[in-house]
Amino acid sequence: MIASRRTLLTALGGLGLLAACDRVAPGASTGSLTDLRGRPVKALGEGGKLSIDDGRYLVALSLIHPDPVSLLAAWSGDVNRLSPEMYAAFLAKSPALGGLPKVAQSGKPFDVEAVLAARPTTALVSMDSGPSDAQAAQLEAAGVSVAFIDFFSHPFENQSKSLALLGALIGRSEQAAAFNAFKKARLDAIAAKVAAIPQDRRPTVFLEPHAMNTPDCCSSPGKGNVGDYIAFVGGHNIGADVLDQPSGKLNLEYVIERDPDIYIATGGPHMAKAGGFVVGPGFTADQSLTGLRRVAGRRGISTLKAVREGRTHGLSHQLINSPIDVVAVEIMAKWIHPEIFGDLDPRRTLDEINTRFLAAPYRGDYWADLRSV
Template identity: 30%
Template sequence: MAAPPWRSRTAAFVVTDCCATRISMATVSRRVLLAAAAAGLLPAPSRAAPLRLEGLDGRGAVLHQPARRIVLGFYFEEFLAVGGTAALPRVVGLSRGAWKDWRPAHWAEYVKVLPRLAELPDVGEVELGTFSAEKAIALRPDVAILGTWQVQGLGTTVDRLAAAGIPVLAIDYHAEEPARHLASTRLLGQILGEEARAARLAAEYEAAIAAVRSRLAEVRPPRIYIELGSKGPAEQGPSYGPHMWGALAALAGGDNIGLGVINSWGPMAAEMVLARRPEVIVIAGSEWRQHASGQLMGQGVSADEARARLRGFLQRPGWAGLPAVRDGRVHAVYQGASRTLADAASVQYLAKALHPDLFADLDPEAYYLDWHERWLPVRPRGSFMLGLR
């Protein structure tokens, strides 16, 4: 919980029998301060008038701004980018598994810089069915910030939070629709009282996407296949329809072969991939070293490791004859570089993979690293987007 404003002042008032005497804060005991606060002699933390907000799922909430006690379900980097590290003490509960388990090396780097993360109560993870309304309610948050996919997955549990007086505000970077990225960022700014910083982040993202889109008006979209490579070459992993990497591929000027086949995400039949003859193949990976042959990407993953895993996918039956493999247009990307404001870099990378001559001037990985340098406390080190050579 954030310290109240008076904790940062250099002086306080101590009550005597007849008057209040000004003395140095360094000499005032915590017990005396607490007694003074209880007596109403210290000013209460200033709070803005209640603000009516609406999440991206249409659910409304009345919230004092800025929120002082927050349960955070996902989009951890966006929260820190908008609020800065100074916003972290306001987080009282975290869906830890959605960060620590999915991106373990990334989590470890953040804990080094922000050790308080490891001390935050864990409210459980929606996809595993471990999210606990009881734990969240016990933390007495002003608001729960969840992804729209988490709200959908929780079902009536969200109503239990609301009934306990905990407003739920949903944000959404999963759809990979620029308008929802912008709206989510601005909503975070309102929740955290950081509207100006949120506006700068939103404007930067909007400009980066527009710069890619402006070049694509008259070009043919090459066929592209994207797969989540956690299961490795031996098992067909999930691909994407109009959401997540499928939406990013469309923004980058690609013809996603999963569109019209996959509603959201799920495996595409191996025979269909061969029949649709993708001209570009992209395998998404992460830091999941527990998977013996899964595509490694992300924090602490070397380019040699990433490419060695990527070559394993080329051994799949029939893949040698695909245009993408024949022409060496097979790439790996970091799963953590999607569903985030930093995925403007992923759009740039996909655009360059699809239209190498048109986007020869772009350096997507430099953009990705620079974005983190400017907005977040941890600069990624590893492999985040690369080709076979």
């Protein structure tokens, strides 16, 4: 018998993943908005503009607005987080993007002066790497509202709330609710099946973000971030056993000792110079497989059971840390439990997102499978 919804949450480790999909930005229905830190935020109003500290917020806005660039006073300029192809698509649709002022991207020191110079109505910032309290107070004293959102650290808990807040900020709540409902239906279907999987049937997974970006190994999600995706689809993230933060480093010796059942490398156009996994509309299937073979053939990684037995995969990093990561969730579900999720069609899901929601659609392929090296 399928577990109750509350039981599902317990089965998923108490992450509160499904319940979060039901929530909207606090106060959104009453006209008083609060961000993910519980701070009051003003709606943009007519002619209002945003600054964003992560290019992937442009993707989020494009799900609910036909011309998201028109809403921006400044952006982070982090083309690789979008992919050069997606940047080109946004630029072709809205040439003004090329001339927008730049602000510091999330993960780097916050630049109050750059935001103030751009004169946004609201600074949209990342919850775990945005301005300090003192910097936020400085912006607000100058008349710039500050809204903290999160598509990165705790995606299942915070993404739907963040998109709902964006919708309320720009007067597109109905569109945000439509996408959140679309995504929730797919996540609920996966969760219902995962709840019935015993713990001893949950494969161990090593996911290496930006594999080969640096000579040393091994970057990994910990508790949060992409690690939440692995847990959600019924896998066991080996990084979460030793990393309390959303991301960090594992010793190669630890990875070899754990000998995971499944290995997943993330990459994209930004990995071309490093010789890593490249994928997207600018690359052929052969180029993607060549890069993935190179990643999987490194010292230590090549000895893993996952590589020897052909359970090695590559995923575009551009599919995660934004609301379209439901596609990545479906992909990982098929990789981790192919016997249960063989009926999922991530390509069809992405096509539907392109058709129904995105102002700048995703073209090309964004994942690959390697049977052997």
